[in-house]
Each structure stands twice: as C-alpha cells, then as structure tokens.
Amino acid sequence: MFLKVIKHKTAWLAVLAACLSACNTGNSNRPTDTPTSGTIHISVDETYEPLIEAELKVFHSLYPNTHIIADYKPEAECFKDLLNDSARLIIATRELNAQENAYFKQIKISPRSMLLAWDALALVTNRENPDSILTMDQVRNIMDGTDKERKWQIVFDNPNSSTVRYIRDSLNKGKPLPPNTMAAKTNPEVVDYVARNKAAIGVIGVNWISDPNDSTSIEFTNKVTVVKVRADYGSEFVKPYQAYIATGSYQLKRGCFFVLREPYRGLGTGFATFLGSYEGQLVIKRFRLFPARINAVFREANIQ
Structure with a gap:
C-alpha cells in the first residue's frame, strides 16, 4: 500500500512539474516591460544625441523603474535595427519609406510613427x-x-x-x-x-x-x-x-520622428508617448528645435 501511494505521489509530482514547465514556457513570451517599467534598447540618429540624453534624464526621473539604453548611430543603421527587430523604437529624421512599409506589410506588422519636432x-x-x-x-x-x-x-x-x-x-x-x-x-x-x-x-x-x-x-x-x-x-x-x-x-x-514596432503597450510606447507629451516637448523646445505637438508662440522683443 505504501509503495502504491509513493508511486501515485511520484506520478502526481511528475504531472505537476510538466504543467509548471509548460506554464513557464508559455510565460517566456510574455512582455517583461510596461510603459513605465522595464529595460529596452533603442536606436537613435546620432545627430540627436544631446536632445535624447536630456529626454531620457527627465523620463528616468519621472519613472525610476525604467531603464532605456540608447544606442547612437548613423540613421541608416537605426532603420536596419528596426527592420531586424534589434530595436523596437528608433528616433530618426524620416518615416518609413515605401520599401520598408512593404516589408512590414509582408510580415504583418504595423509600425507607428509620429512627427515630434521640426x-x-x-x-x-x-x-x-x-x-x-x-x-x-x-x-x-x-x-x-x-x-x-x-x-x-x-x-x-x-x-x-x-x-x-x-x-x-x-x-x-x-x-x-x-x-x-x-x-x-x-x-x-x-x-x-x-x-x-x-x-x-x-x-x-x-x-x-x-x-x-x-x-x-x-x-x-x-x-x-x-x-x-x-x-x-x-x-x-x-x-x-x-x-x-x-x-x-x-x-x-527637416523633421524629427519616432518609429515604433511594438506589438503591445511596452516601454517603447511609454517613451514615445512621453516624447510627444507636454514635458517631452518642453525639452525639445529647450534645444531650439520647433516642437510639433504643442503650440509655441513667438513674440517680438525690443532689446535695449
């Protein structure tokens, strides 16, 4: 009887282990980041390094559970990273061209993009x-x-x-x-x-x-x-x-754009949203670019 119980218990544990293994396998594809937490790499046109470093400083201070690692490189390399899925978010001076749009359509992915500044x-x-x-x-x-x-x-x-x-x-x-x-x-x-x-x-x-x-x-x-x-x-x-x-x-x-290929609302979405927000646009304004998402009023001033 005792041997029979042990056998049943061993069988039950084996089934439980298999279930947990299956659950863990299924969870491995779950997102590990949210709009306000996690770690991701992004690729940024190197001409925007001072601006994006300032944006990241503000974003990280607002959301301390985030860690965005920006790789600054030539624009052509940024789009390569987006196409091969090594960066889900890029900051560049253009949106996707016809060839790039056709590629994403073929693999049934719909990237999002937005003009951030002039x-x-x-x-x-x-x-x-x-x-x-x-x-x-x-x-x-x-x-x-x-x-x-x-x-x-x-x-x-x-x-x-x-x-x-x-x-x-x-x-x-x-x-x-x-x-x-x-x-x-x-x-x-x-x-x-x-x-x-x-x-x-x-x-x-x-x-x-x-x-x-x-x-x-x-x-x-x-x-x-x-x-x-x-x-x-x-x-x-x-x-x-x-x-x-x-x-x-x-x-x-020229324009300054973000292009995002994120299939869920993750940290890429969170940072892209921040860049278009009032706080993100104020940083853009400080760097003498013209913000595209907020109204800026210029007044003439007489300097004595």
Whole structure:
C-alpha cells in the first residue's frame, strides 16, 4: 500500500512539474516591460544625441523603474535595427519609406510613427573664415561642387548619416557630393575639424549647438561660427533659430520622428508617448528645435 501511494505521489509530482514547465514556457513570451517599467534598447540618429540624453534624464526621473539604453548611430543603421527587430523604437529624421512599409506589410506588422519636432541642419565655418553669410543658391553650389569662388572642404559626421542623406536627396536632388567631401565620424569631430581648418564648412544637427545650459554646446559655438543663410525668396540672412525654422525662413529644415514596432503597450510606447507629451516637448523646445505637438508662440522683443 505504501509503495502504491509513493508511486501515485511520484506520478502526481511528475504531472505537476510538466504543467509548471509548460506554464513557464508559455510565460517566456510574455512582455517583461510596461510603459513605465522595464529595460529596452533603442536606436537613435546620432545627430540627436544631446536632445535624447536630456529626454531620457527627465523620463528616468519621472519613472525610476525604467531603464532605456540608447544606442547612437548613423540613421541608416537605426532603420536596419528596426527592420531586424534589434530595436523596437528608433528616433530618426524620416518615416518609413515605401520599401520598408512593404516589408512590414509582408510580415504583418504595423509600425507607428509620429512627427515630434521640426529640426534643422546647421552650417559651421572656421572663426577666421569671412564667408559666414550665404544664400541658398550658394549653399547648393558648395554642396554639389559647382562653387567657383573658393575651394571648400565639406565635412560631415558619417557617410551613412542623416545629414549626408538630406544634402544629397533634398538639396542636391540626387547629385553626388563633390570629391572634396570628408567624414569626421561624429558631430563633435566635425566641429573640431572646422575649428582647425579655415577652408572647412561643417554640417551638423542644430541641437549640438543649441542648449545654452550645456557646456559642450557653449564650447562648440565658441570654437566655430554658425552660418547665416538666406532662404529662396527670403529677404534676410538668419541662423537656425526656432522661429525661423518654424516659418521656413531658415530653409535647411527637416523633421524629427519616432518609429515604433511594438506589438503591445511596452516601454517603447511609454517613451514615445512621453516624447510627444507636454514635458517631452518642453525639452525639445529647450534645444531650439520647433516642437510639433504643442503650440509655441513667438513674440517680438525690443532689446535695449
């Protein structure tokens, strides 16, 4: 009798262990994060590093149970991460293109995206270079290599960066960049190179030189000159300030978007929602981008 009980008990334990194993297997696919807790990696266009670092600092302080690890890289690499599912959220200067949308449609996934802000590219020159005021026609001539007045050394951050793509597609209309173009790897290295070379003109994201409370931003603006540009049909030369980005008076503008492929409401959704919220948009405003999700009012002021 005792042996029979032991056998039955052993059989029962075996069944229970199998059930628990099955339950655990089923739970392994359950989300381990929520909009306000957990750990995820995101990929961010490296031109937005100062902005997103500030956004993450605020977000983590509001939601201490979150841990978002941002990987800053060229925009093309961000979209690769999104496509191969190594990053569920990316911050970039464009939305999905037709080929990318077709891929997601094929695998029956519907990514979400939203415009967060209007951004701009800043042109920077050496402080000893007198050519710090340019028309848009002059900018085009420099970027496609047809400028005959002087020999410029054009400097970008990375061959696969969003700044290169913008100049090549939006400004040069598909024409290649001239042979005198070089990549300095990062935005800070662009600034350093321009500061050392009088004939150089650098192209960087405006948020790198826009935070008046950041020592790095102040150092950059002290090392180089930010070029004033006159838009087509414009009447004045302006720097990439918020009001001019908003009105189009500064013509080298582009969007800042998030693209999210998250099948449930997880931490990616939580951070994307924060970026579009009032608090997230205030951080964007501080970095001199023009917020797309809140109304910003500009008033004229007389400086005595």
